[in-house]
Amino acid sequence: MRIGVDLDNTLVCYDEVFWKLATEREWIAPDVPRSKELVRDELRRLGRESDWTLLQGEVYGPRMNEATPFPNAWEALRTFRERGWSVFVVSHRTRVPFAGPSFDLHAAARDWLAWHGFLEEPKTGLCQGGVHLETTKQEKMARIGSLKLNWFIDDLPELLLEPDFPASVRKMLFDPHCHRPPLSEPIVMVHHWREVSDLISREGC
Template sequence: MRIGIDFDNTIACYDGVFHAAALERGLIPADLGRDKNSVRDHLNGSGRKDDFTELQGYVYGARMDLVSPYAGFADFVADARKAGHDLFIVSHKTKHPILGPKHDMHAAARRFLSDRGLTGSGTAQIDPANVFFELTKDEKVARARDLACDVFIDDLPEILAMAGFPAGTRKILFDPEKQFAGKAHPFDRHSSWAEIAAEFVRERI
């Protein structure tokens, strides 16, 4: 089976990262909430929207060392590969930040995957040739279609709802914060990679 996986907020977990990076740059008070939205709302609300835009480029381009994979993702990769599934990372992000230094955010994401042992030639890793960073959402969905993904896993329901996925693609909403619990949507929803890995163990995907 061919399984496509989003990157940001699906593999890469940014919990506390924007807070740490903003503190490092002297942009926020230390007692501000640690989530990304608190940092964004503080900067936007104080007329420093550009500071937040530049902060995103800084995190995605220069401080991926602060970021961790979601718990259980490496085990999911190992289980899926052992079960004979083909894994693809298909994400969308601009290559360079809109503001600030021109970090290569695609290269930074690839280094993140390699440095954490998630990509490589091992039997429990994803082939680096199967990693795709597209510039737009439409190109992301087109790539998933061209790869003939049987399953696609993403944290954004609006991506899963886009036209372009083949009718037979099973769409899984990754929802670690359980923000979509109890809300109507047409997707299978899981809150952890352990839950998704269990689907493979039971051979239900």
């Protein structure tokens, strides 16, 4: 079994760090819930769209190590390894932020994976060579196809529903906040990493 996993908002949870940075700067009130989406919505409501763009450059760059793995994400990879499955990370992010200082966002992503133990290959089965950071959505889908994956796990239904998404790859939507509507395509929905390996075992390839 070959499993592909998205990085941002699938392995990495940014809820706390977006809230922390926005409250540190007093851009939002501390009573805004600790949620990436709600911090974004509040900044937009306040007319601070450009600050939201700047914040993303920092959170996906120099402050990325303050983001946390979703609960049981690391343990899920260890279970894949124990079951003899191969795992790959396939992500789409620009090399540098759209606005603000020119941080290397790809280096930040690799550092985050190393820092949080995801690249301890004997335990997780993942090494630097298994991490594919692409700069466009098309390249991401091409990579998902060329890796001949059985499954791909992503938080964005838009990606899984793309007409160019490789037809041979089964799709799993990671929906940790349980806010996605049911999908018409045969996409398996999952709300917590602890469910993932058993779902894949049950569903097969």
